[in-house]
Amino acid sequence: MESVHKELLKIENLVVEYTSEDNIIHAVNGIDLDILEGETVGLVGETGAGKTTIAKSILRILPDPPAKICGGKIVFQGTDILQMKEEEIRSIRGRQISMIFQDPMTALNPTITVGKQIAEAVGLHEKLTKSERKQKAIQILEKAGISRERYDDFPHQFSGGMKQRAVIAMALVCSPLLLLADEPTTALDVTIQAQVLQMMSELKKEFHTSVLMITHDLGVVAETCDKVAVIYAGEIIEFGTAEDIFDHAAHPYTLGLFGSLPDLNSENRRLKPISGMMPDPAHLPAGCKFYDRCPHASPKCRNSVPDKRKLGQSHYVRCFYSGGNV
Amino acid sequence: MSTILEAQDLKKYFKTKNGYLHAVDGVSFRIEEGKTLGVVGESGCGKSTLGRIVLHLHESTGGKLFYQGQDITHVNKPRLRQLREDMQIIFQDPFSSLNPRMSVRETIAEPLILNGKERGTDLNNEVDRVMETVGLPQRLADSYPHELDGGRRQRIGIGRALALNPRFIVCDEPVSALDVSIQAQILNLLQDLQEEKKLSYMFITHDLSVVKYISHDIAVMYLGQLVEKAETKALFARPAHPYTKALLSAILLPDIHAKKERIILKGEITSPINPPKGCRFAGRCQYATSRCEEEQKLEEVEKNHFVACCRAKELGM
Ligand SMILES: Nc1ncnc2c1ncn2[C@@H]1O[C@H](COP(=O)(O)OP(=O)(O)OP(=O)(O)O)[C@@H](O)[C@H]1O
Ligand SMILES: Nc1ncnc2c1ncn2[C@@H]1O[C@H](COP(=O)(O)OP(=O)(O)OP(=O)(O)O)[C@@H](O)[C@H]1O
Ligand code: SF4
Ligand SMILES: [Mg+2]
Ligand SMILES: [Mg+2]
Numbered sequence: 001m002e003s004v005h006k007e008l009l010k011i012e013n014l015v016v017e018y019t020s021e022d023n024i025i026h027a028v029n030g031i032d033l034d035i036l037e038g039e040t041v042g043l044v045g046e047t048g049a050g051k052t053t054i055a056k057s058i059l060r061i062l063p064d065p066p067a068k069i070c071g072g073k074i075v076f077q078g079t080d081i082l083q084m085k086e087e088e089i090r091s092i093r094g095r096q097i098s099m100i101f102q103d104p105m106t107a108l109n110p111t112i113t114v115g116k117q118i119a120e121a122v123g124l125h126e127k128l129t130k131s132e133r134k135q136k137a138i139q140i141l142e143k144a145g146i147s148r149e150r151y152d153d154f155p156h157q158f159s160g161g162m163k164q165r166a167v168i169a170m171a172l173v174c175s176p177l178l179l180l181a182d183e184p185t186t187a188l189d190v191t192i193q194a195q196v197l198q199m200m201s202e203l204k205k206e207f208h209t210s211v212l213m214i215t216h217d218l219g220v221v222a223e224t225c226d227k228v229a230v231i232y233a234g235e236i237i238e239f240g241t242a243e244d245i246f247d248h249a250a251h252p253y254t255l256g257l258f259g260s261l262p263d264l265n266s267e268n269r270r271l272k273p274i275s276g277m278m279p280d281p282a283h284l285p286a287g288c289k290f291y292d293r294c295p296h297a298s299p300k301c302r303n304s305v306p307d308k309r310k311l312g313q314s315h316y317v318r319c320f321y322s323g324g325n326v
Numbered sequence: 327m328s329t330i331l332e333a334q335d336l337k338k339y340f341k342t343k344n345g346y347l348h349a350v351d352g353v354s355f356r357i358e359e360g361k362t363l364g365v366v367g368e369s370g371c372g373k374s375t376l377g378r379i380v381l382h383l384h385e386s387t388g389g390k391l392f393y394q395g396q397d398i399t400h401v402n403k404p405r406l407r408q409l410r411e412d413m414q415i416i417f418q419d420p421f422s423s424l425n426p427r428m429s430v431r432e433t434i435a436e437p438l439i440l441n442g443k444e445r446g447t448d449l450n451n452e453v454d455r456v457m458e459t460v461g462l463p464q465r466l467a468d469s470y471p472h473e474l475d476g477g478r479r480q481r482i483g484i485g486r487a488l489a490l491n492p493r494f495i496v497c498d499e500p501v502s503a504l505d506v507s508i509q510a511q512i513l514n515l516l517q518d519l520q521e522e523k524k525l526s527y528m529f530i531t532h533d534l535s536v537v538k539y540i541s542h543d544i545a546v547m548y549l550g551q552l553v554e555k556a557e558t559k560a561l562f563a564r565p566a567h568p569y570t571k572a573l574l575s576a577i578l579l580p581d582i583h584a585k586k587e588r589i590i591l592k593g594e595i596t597s598p599i600n601p602p603k604g605c606r607f608a609g610r611c612q613y614a615t616s617r618c619e620e621e622q623k624l625e626e627v628e629k630n631h632f633v634a635c636c637r638a639k640e641l642g643m
Contacts, residue, residue: 190576195591218580219580257506259510260506263535264579272510273508277475277507
């Protein structure tokens with residue numbers, strides 16, 4: 001791989017809200033995120049942090065209403081997706097940018113055989129004859145570790161892992177430039193997860209695809225990501241290379257996440273949970289959103305939102321406290 | 327140390343249109359007073375069914391069950407009610423396992439009332455005490471489940487299970503639906519309660535780092551059967567069954583320097599409906615030979631370490 005990577009996607013100051021009965025839910029609050037060519041960027045955070053909302057904003061498939069993109073830019077290969085005409089974005093969806101959705105089982109149509117669905121996806125992308133489409137679909141199934149005899153099976157005849165492998169292979173058939181993978185292995189058993197991640201990494205190498213890996217599992221991040229964005233209450237509170245985040249984490253929330261995990265290599269029988277919980281996105285606090293759970297909070301944190309503080313080449317943190325780090 | 331619960335050759339078959347589904351098929355184990363037995367295995371291997379037979383929430387198809395040395399395989403209603411005071415369950419999904427129309431106070435009081443406790447100050451004090459034990463602030467007593475977050479809902483579930491002062495609790499994936507920061511709060515709580523009250527747990531999970539953290543002993547389940555059983559340390563240090571090895575190798579650690587060889591399983595999962603008598607893992611096992619078509623029994627490979635695989639010894643640990 002060459003050492004200088006080109007920028008593929010650049011999100012700037014994205015703001016997304018959902019309007020419910022009498023509330024405004026501040027789901028995404030001014031995030032910036034860059035993805036370079038061929039790179040896998042992890043987006044980690046807990047339930048409700050805004051991960052899926054970001055991915056759906058990129059494809060412009062948020063339900064509107066209640067969702068509304070209130071500001072920002074999503075620049076893909078030099079053009080702002082948010083300014084594109086409907087036809088333009090449609091020609092990008094599923095071709096240059098594909099998405100694997102959080103619930104794998106809903107991605108396949110239960111009434112059509114798996115093979116046929118893959119062949120159709122191939123057809124959307126390339127002008128091929130019927131038999132060429134079928135040939136290509138068989139190749140894809142085989143890449144996913146599924147034998148050609150299963151071509152005429154319906155989705156319910158596949159196990160969960162097979163379905164997920166088929167869905168991922170399908171998302172990658174048109175060799176998209178960017179894959180948005182929303183919790184691609186969360187619903188799977190660990191042995192199946194290992195299979196699926198291995199397949200993803202092979203396909204990714206083959207097609208040189210960039211991946212936005214959405215997950216709440218730091219183990220998945222460690223296994224797959226080059227860079228990591230930690231998201232909390234709709235803000236990226238820390239960003240860096242995998243090494244920055246795993247070896248030199250600086251934000252009290254990131255450190256808290258690591259402390260909460262049972263450590264397989266230690267005999268310690270006590271975890272260090274983060275106290276309290278994420279603030280209600282309809283009533284966000286004025287200052288740092290982690291304020292009331294943070295062991296290092298000061299009066300300043302209560303009143304003002306911390307800016308990005310640079311800690312390294314690509315490492316930044318949004319936190320006033322610098323006691324434990326740098 | 328005394329044994330609180332012992333299971334011998336427990337079975338649960340479900341009738342389906344294609345034949346009998348062997349959800350639990352000849353499972354034996356023992357849980358000591360004040361200890362935790364972790365039960366791990368993949369989705370559908372029979373963990374919840376096992377937990378349910380132990381608590382008589384399912385009638386078993388075969389086998390025997392002993393509580394504090396007494397045979398409780400078949401019990402009458404009054405005895406069952408007595409046992410319910412001692413043996414409780416915490417469910418995976420804190421939302422669907424709670425009645426949406428009952429407040430926190432009513433939810434925790436219900437098992438007490440069902441067991442004959444009168445409404446009144448005494449009952450209220452009892453509920454207050456339980457709420458305090460599980461870390462629920464008094465001001466939430468009149469809240470309803472949908473007004474609370476997952477962590478608090480799970481605390482209600484734990485409070486409800488604790489209300490009758492049980493000695494033994496089946497914890498069926500009690501933290502799987504929770505975020506890690508909340509999961510840690512609940513795991514610590516379960517551990518404190520165990521120490522304080524000398525509780526014994528059967529802890530069901532598919533999360534191997536959680537099971538290692540919380541269990542004294544671990545039973546690894548595959549398609550209705552135990553394939554390995556050992557003290558926690560021994561299991562992680564010297565896994566002996568090919569399935570356990572694959573399972574442990576697949577754990578993703580939150581550490582970028584811990585890259586290791588993963589065993590990627592191939593092959594198809596055997597159907598639990600009328601399964602063959604041989605090893606049920608054979609279809610995915612790289613070591614399978616013709617001997618694996620025989621029935622595999624748990625055998626002791628080192629003290630307190632049991633494995634059901636004819637090749638375990640020769641393959642080394
Ligand atoms: N259709 C919707 N209407 C109203 N609010 C929504 C909608 N979709 C999401 N939200 C809210 O927006 C916030 C962010 O949700 P999002 O689904 O992006 O989170 P997430 O990080 O993907 O969470 P998870 O890990 O649970 O998938 C949450 O507070 C959520 O409740
Ligand atoms: N009431 C039932 N009738 C028929 N089959 C059942 C019933 N309950 C469970 N099963 C089957 O028994 C097997 C074991 O199910 P069980 O729920 O015990 O698995 P589990 O290990 O708890 O899985 P999970 O991790 O997904 O909760 C599965 O094949 C399941 O489909
Ligand atoms: S009995 Fe045979 S098939 Fe089963 S785990 Fe052992 S070696 Fe593999
Ligand atoms: Mg999501
Ligand atoms: Mg279960």
